[in-house]
Amino acid sequence: MSVSNPLADLLAEKGVLLADGATGTNLFAMGLESGEAPELWLETAPEKITKLHQDFVDAGSDIILTNSFGGTRNRLKLHQADDRVFALNKKAAEIARAVADKAPRKVIVGGSVGPTGDLLVPLGAMTYEDAVASFVEQIEGLKAGGVDVAWIETMSARDEIRAAAEAAVRCGLPYVYTGSFDTAGKTMMGVHPRDIHSIASDIGDGPFAVGANCGVGASDILSSLLDMTAADPEAIVVVKGNCGIPEFKGAEIHYSGTPPLMADYARLAIDGGARIIGGCCGTSCNHLAAMREAVDNHIKAQRPTVETIVERIGPMRNTVATDSPAPTRERRGRRG
Numbered sequence: 001m002s003v004s005n006p007l008a009d010l011l012a013e014k015g016v017l018l019a020d021g022a023t024g025t026n027l028f029a030m031g032l033e034s035g036e037a038p039e040l041w042l043e044t045a046p047e048k049i050t051k052l053h054q055d056f057v058d059a060g061s062d063i064i065l066t067n068s069f070g071g072t073r074n075r076l077k078l079h080q081a082d083d084r085v086f087a088l089n090k091k092a093a094e095i096a097r098a099v100a101d102k103a104p105r106k107v108i109v110g111g112s113v114g115p116t117g118d119l120l121v122p123l124g125a126m127t128y129e130d131a132v133a134s135f136v137e138q139i140e141g142l143k144a145g146g147v148d149v150a151w152i153e154t155m156s157a158r159d160e161i162r163a164a165a166e167a168a169v170r171c172g173l174p175y176v177y178t179g180s181f182d183t184a185g186k187t188m189m190g191v192h193p194r195d196i197h198s199i200a201s202d203i204g205d206g207p208f209a210v211g212a213n214c215g216v217g218a219s220d221i222l223s224s225l226l227d228m229t230a231a232d233p234e235a236i237v238v239v240k241g242n243c244g245i246p247e248f249k250g251a252e253i254h255y256s257g258t259p260p261l262m263a264d265y266a267r268l269a270i271d272g273g274a275r276i277i278g279g280c281c282g283t284s285c286n287h288l289a290a291m292r293e294a295v296d297n298h299i300k301a302q303r304p305t306v307e308t309i310v311e312r313i314g315p316m317r318n319t320v321a322t323d324s325p326a327p328t329r330e331r332r333g334r335r336g
Contacts, residue, residue, distance in 0.1 A: 062108060074118050
């Protein structure tokens with residue numbers, strides 16, 4: 001059975017949509033402590049979550065994502081909050097929905113669904129059905145709070161993407177999913193960008209859109225975009241790249257991207273075939289405002305090469321995806 005999809009309607013109207021920016025790095029700037037769960041701010045500092053969504057809308061975002069990336073029982077258990085999954089996710093959706101509904105234009109609310117942090121059988125102890133049940137519990141809360149679409153993001157494993165997609169379908173929501181291609185051009189669990197389309201194509205109506213978020217740098221995600229759009233030129237593809245390149249300065253992670261660089265990233269993303277463009281770690285409202293202007297004024301040009309991307313955005317941090325094993329970086333388990 002098909003479900004209604006306001007995201008599809010808005011994309012048909014506008015052609016290219018601007019998603020929002022980072023959650024984690026912007027909340028850290030507001031005072032979130034390392035190791036603290038952003039989801040708990042839904043109860044203790046809801047005004048800060050409202051402000052983040054409002055700032056994104058004011059900067060021009062067509063899509064805002066709920067503050068629920070770590071909203072499964074698996075993640076919330078780490079903060080003794082696994083008995084409040086439904087309530088926290090419903091609250092996350094309600095806060096974002098309230099901001100979207102008072103905007104002067106149509107704004108879509110995506111329910112952010114991140115990885116559980118647990119490995120599925122046979123690599124770990126979580127069964128596929130356990131994963132589906134965990135995601136259903138989260139997405140039921142997000143749906144009750146008024147999200148338009150389940151936004152499954154920063155994924156590495158095929159089965160976990162499928163479990164989240166199945167949960168969205170069980171809850172009666174359209175879904176989008178994005179992988180994080182952060183390990184030699186593949187996800188940590190070995191998914192290549194060109195294979196992203198088929199992972200959940202048989203679940204419900206299939207994904208409304210697929211793509212990439214987070215990863216390492218903006219150049220790398222644009223390279224992944226070229227692989228995804230070459231594999232299926234008709235698919236609706238999302239890129240939500242980090243703001244330039246993450247670099248440690250002392251104990252802090254700093255992102256190299258300036259607003260002009262992220263504007264150029266948005267232009268290249270359009271040229272490369274992306275239909276939904278946003279930012280991940282390090283992407284502030286100033287970056288998004290520059291990206292909004294770029295999206296509004298750019299006329300789609302020649303499809304870029306990797307060489308063009310590197311020349312304009314900077315060097316890639318990943319080596320090119322191969323079938324040989326590659327070292328992995330420590331994973332940040334938090335969107336943006």
